[in-house]
Amino acid sequence: MDDIQIGIIMGSQSDWPTMREAADILDTLGVAHEVRIVSAHRTPERLWEYGATAVDRGLKVIIAGAGGAAHLPGMMASKTRLPVIGVPVQTKALSGVDSLYSILQMPRGYPVATMAIGAGGAANAGLLAAEILALSDPRLAARLDDWRASLSASIPETPQDD
Ligand code: RP5
Numbered sequence: 001m002d003d004i005q006i007g008i009i010m011g012s013q014s015d016w017p018t019m020r021e022a023a024d025i026l027d028t029l030g031v032a033h034e035v036r037i038v039s040a041h042r043t044p045e046r047l048w049e050y051g052a053t054a055v056d057r058g059l060k061v062i063i064a065g066a067g068g069a070a071h072l073p074g075m076m077a078s079k080t081r082l083p084v085i086g087v088p089v090q091t092k093a094l095s096g097v098d099s100l101y102s103i104l105q106m107p108r109g110y111p112v113a114t115m116a117i118g119a120g121g122a123a124n125a126g127l128l129a130a131e132i133l134a135l136s137d138p139r140l141a142a143r144l145d146d147w148r149a150s151l152s153a154s155i156p157e158t159p160q161d162d
Contacts, residue, residue, distance in 0.1 A: 006033040006129050007059045009050065009076070011066035013037060015089050019065045021119045022087070025126035029143050031133065038064075040071040047072065051079025061129040064112075065122060067091045070102040073112045083132060085125045086112040 006026060010019045019035070026033045038047050054062060062080065064073035065087035073086030088099030096117035104114045113128065115121030127144075134141040 002032055003058055004032045004034050005058060005060040005133055006031060006063065007050070007054065007061075008033055008035045008063045008065075009038040009072065010035075010064070010089075011037070011039045011042075011070070011072050015065050015067060018089050018119050018122050019063075019087065021122035022063050022065075022126035022129075025123050026130060029126075029130050029140065029147060031126075031130050031140065038072065038076075040066070040075045041069070047075055048079060051076050054080045054082055061085065061132050063087065063122075063125045063129055065089050065125075066103070067096065067099045068093075068102070070099040073103050073114075074106050074110065077106065077110045077112050084112050085128055086114045087122045087125050088114065088117045090118040 008019055008022050010016060023033060023035055036050065038050050040047055059082060061083050062076055063085045064076050066072040067089030068091050070088060073084050077084040086103035088096050088103050090096035091098055100114070100117050103112055106112050115125045130140060130144055134144050
């Protein structure tokens with residue numbers, strides 16, 4: 001694998017089962033990445049440090065997942081000009097709609113590319129990050145094309161009985 005260009009961050013250890021989906025897809029595509037717990041509320045200095053150094057460390061895209069009052073993706077977008085992809089983690093109380101709205105409704109000037117709630121959203125965050133890197137990496141672009149063709153080929157034309 002090449003230099004680490006994608007950072008996956010999440011607000012809590014409890015987000016990892018969801019955010020692992022992003023890491024797994026990047027592993028499948030052979031994209032180097034790092035994974036960190038960075039909480040907007042519990043470790044604000046860690047958040048600030050991560051955002052302040054991300055460009056100089058060579059990161060190109062940040063995937064940020066959080067649940068509930070999910071301020072991590074937006075705060076990270078306020079601290080770095082790198083593209084931030086937000087993943088709303090599903091919550092027990094409000095099923096992740098709280099996470100979704102917290103991440104989605106950014107003020108003009110500080111975009112966060114917001115994915116769907118939960119594991120599917122995390123997987124898509126990994127894919128979107130890889131697609132961004134593939135704009136300037138033809139070998140990764142070829143691997144993505146293969147992955148997409150393989151997914152397409154796995155879908156049957158007709159439904160089967162159980
Ligand atoms: C958020 O609070 C985290 O992103 C997590 O989704 C949620 C609950 O965190 P824990 O109480 O499980 O640590 O900050």
